[in-house]
Amino acid sequence: MIIKIISTSITILSTFALFSQTYITNTTVADVENQKMIPNQTVVINNDLITEVQPNKKIKIPENATIIEGSGKYLIPGMTDAHIHFFQNGGVYARPDVIDLRKYVPYETEIALTKSNMENKLRRYLQNGITTVIDVGANYHFLQQREDFRNKDFSPTIFITGPLLTTYEPKVYENLGDYEPFILTKTIEDGINGVKNLLPLKPDFIKIWYIAGADGLSKEESAHKNLPIVRAIIDEAHKNNLKVAVHASERITAQLAVENGAEFLVHSVDDEVLKPDFVKLLKKNNTTVCPTLIVEDGYVKSLGQNIKMTNYELETADPYQLGSLLDLKHLPDTLLINRYKMMIASKANLDKTRKKDSIRLVNLKILSDAGITIVTGTDAGNIGTLHASSYLAELEMMKKGGMSTWQILTASTLNGAKVLDKQDEFGSVTKGKKANLVLLDANPIDNIESVTKISRVINKGVVFNPNELLKDSPENLAQRQLNAYNFRNIDAFLEPYADDVEVYNFPDKLQFKGKEAMRKGYTPMFENNPNLHCELINRIVHGNTVMDQERIQIGNKILEGVAIYKIENGKIKKVYFVM
Numbered sequence: 001m002i003i004k005i006i007s008t009s010i011t012i013l014s015t016f017a018l019f020s021q022t023y024i025t026n027t028t029v030a031d032v033e034n035q036k037m038i039p040n041q042t043v044v045i046n047n048d049l050i051t052e053v054q055p056n057k058k059i060k061i062p063e064n065a066t067i068i069e070g071s072g073k074y075l076i077p078g079m080t081d082a083h084i085h086f087f088q089n090g091g092v093y094a095r096p097d098v099i100d101l102r103k104y105v106p107y108e109t110e111i112a113l114t115k116s117n118m119e120n121k122l123r124r125y126l127q128n129g130i131t132t133v134i135d136v137g138a139n140y141h142f143l144q145q146r147e148d149f150r151n152k153d154f155s156p157t158i159f160i161t162g163p164l165l166t167t168y169e170p171k172v173y174e175n176l177g178d179y180e181p182f183i184l185t186k187t188i189e190d191g192i193n194g195v196k197n198l199l200p201l202k203p204d205f206i207k208i209w210y211i212a213g214a215d216g217l218s219k220e221e222s223a224h225k226n227l228p229i230v231r232a233i234i235d236e237a238h239k240n241n242l243k244v245a246v247h248a249s250e251r252i253t254a255q256l257a258v259e260n261g262a263e264f265l266v267h268s269v270d271d272e273v274l275k276p277d278f279v280k281l282l283k284k285n286n287t288t289v290c291p292t293l294i295v296e297d298g299y300v301k302s303l304g305q306n307i308k309m310t311n312y313e314l315e316t317a318d319p320y321q322l323g324s325l326l327d328l329k330h331l332p333d334t335l336l337i338n339r340y341k342m343m344i345a346s347k348a349n350l351d352k353t354r355k356k357d358s359i360r361l362v363n364l365k366i367l368s369d370a371g372i373t374i375v376t377g378t379d380a381g382n383i384g385t386l387h388a389s390s391y392l393a394e395l396e397m398m399k400k401g402g403m404s405t406w407q408i409l410t411a412s413t414l415n416g417a418k419v420l421d422k423q424d425e426f427g428s429v430t431k432g433k434k435a436n437l438v439l440l441d442a443n444p445i446d447n448i449e450s451v452t453k454i455s456r457v458i459n460k461g462v463v464f465n466p467n468e469l470l471k472d473s474p475e476n477l478a479q480r481q482l483n484a485y486n487f488r489n490i491d492a493f494l495e496p497y498a499d500d501v502e503v504y505n506f507p508d509k510l511q512f513k514g515k516e517a518m519r520k521g522y523t524p525m526f527e528n529n530p531n532l533h534c535e536l537i538n539r540i541v542h543g544n545t546v547m548d549q550e551r552i553q554i555g556n557k558i559l560e561g562v563a564i565y566k567i568e569n570g571k572i573k574k575v576y577f578v579m
Helices: 002-017 105-114 116-127 140-147 190-202 220-241 251-259 276-284 295-303 311-316 319-324 334-345 347-369 391-400 407-413 415-416 447-453 474-486 490-494 516-527
Strands: 021-031 036-046 049-055 068-070 074-077 079-084 128-133 157-160 165-167 182-184 205-208 244-247 437-440 454-459 462-464 497-505 509-513 533-542 544-555 557-568 571-578
Touching: 002 407, 021 276, 036 074, 049 128, 079 415, 105 116, 116 128, 116 454, 128 415, 140 190, 165 190, 182 190, 190 220, 205 220, 220 244, 220 251, 244 251, 251 276, 276 347, 295 334, 295 347, 311 474, 311 490, 319 474, 347 391, 391 407, 391 447, 407 415, 407 447, 437 447, 462 497, 474 490, 474 533, 474 544, 474 557, 474 571, 490 516, 490 533, 497 516, 509 516
Parallel strands: 021 068, 021 074, 079 128, 128 157, 165 182, 165 205, 205 244, 497 571
Antiparallel strands: 021 036, 036 049, 074 437, 437 454, 454 462, 497 509, 533 544, 544 557, 557 571
16 A cells, blocks of 8 residues: 555656656757757756756657747857846946945945845846856845845846955945945954854855055055965865955966965956966966956946947846936036046046056966866946846957857856856756756857847746846836937837837827837937937836936037826837927
């Protein structure tokens, strides 16, 4: 009797497992371990694991299975952004230590937003095929809040450190309690206790902000002066089986960190071209390097008011953070804003920036050619480096630095898993690994931009249509078209509108009917008014209606009015202008 009951139970369990299987058929698998494309494959997913990767003819698909047709598509591992910051939003108000705009948006408001919009960030990452994020500098709050998303299907897997241990802390971040992103370590004891105090919250690793020169000494003198504290932090982390990541953009700080056991460099060395001895050191210690090539350019373009955004960024970025990057065009403190603009545009600064950019790319080529483990990371959250949508720009800059598309794809998948020794768990389309996958409509090896052409995202074994992960609210649609208007990008401007949109001068004078009529009307205005700018004064949202009070500069004219947007079926269907 007991045997019969057990047998029946096994049958029930087997049936349940059978019905939980997903088959991705007739697809081409990107084998990042051997850097080759394997056509005509079927990948079987059981719960959250890949259980088979076989040629189509070797797989028998049972009835009632979930089938995803992969013909003409390419299956890659889910991607990793190995350098993000949840405590920063990416907009112009994200870093008051860089540009202090707290009189317009209090930093407490920014902190509250980072907390409330974490789910939005995570959905946006997954929508863009990023199934793993590594936060290399958070705070006590986010160490706790990550637990809210650990078992959520829509959330990428989160690996996170706590606050950055550092010998220098900007004043604006002091006394923020659980939201303080730094632990100030003035002594060896401070460094050891900093690690110990983090342990109860179970960080995935430890991060050091190795800043040299803030104490008035030369970079080399400062780096050596602080080395005993850095060494103590690394040793204490290793005692507790935690890896150590280090922010070190100078060769001397990077070298000292690696010599003393740091496993993960989260920035490029940008002050000198790397010499063979340094490369040998990285290779000997099996150090992972995340070059973060675009983050400084984000600051330069944002603060210099010379921002360019692609259609992809305008459509996929957080529209409010992206829109805030243009606020410097209308904030009243013109003295402060013009000072930044002039400083950024100065010949000395431009020459310095170009030199550092060049060194980063040269060093990336040196390291990748030497076989150093390179991992993709954006430093998202910093001003001008927006969460998720900045990932493609980082990949394209890696390409500019001389990495092949296979090297870039590997850096974005398998190497992301290697950061914390998880390569046996995820990072390739391999039997037994986590079913974190992205099904693409085009071959990423032909063009790395194809990683944005996503048909399906599979996260923890659950299949998502990326368009369903984060639907645009009426407010989002209004903001996206406003952003594109300010960038004078006609295609991105029209994208949120319905094909048969109607535009009226209030109350009933029809101005445009249909997108093409709008294109003909707006294109000359975009082309002939380089200073075109619309400032949002106030916004009211009522159901599917958005009412924006606006101040618009067109040439030498300043106009004020109200735009009323009526949304139907996820598109702007009618617009009324009250001028």
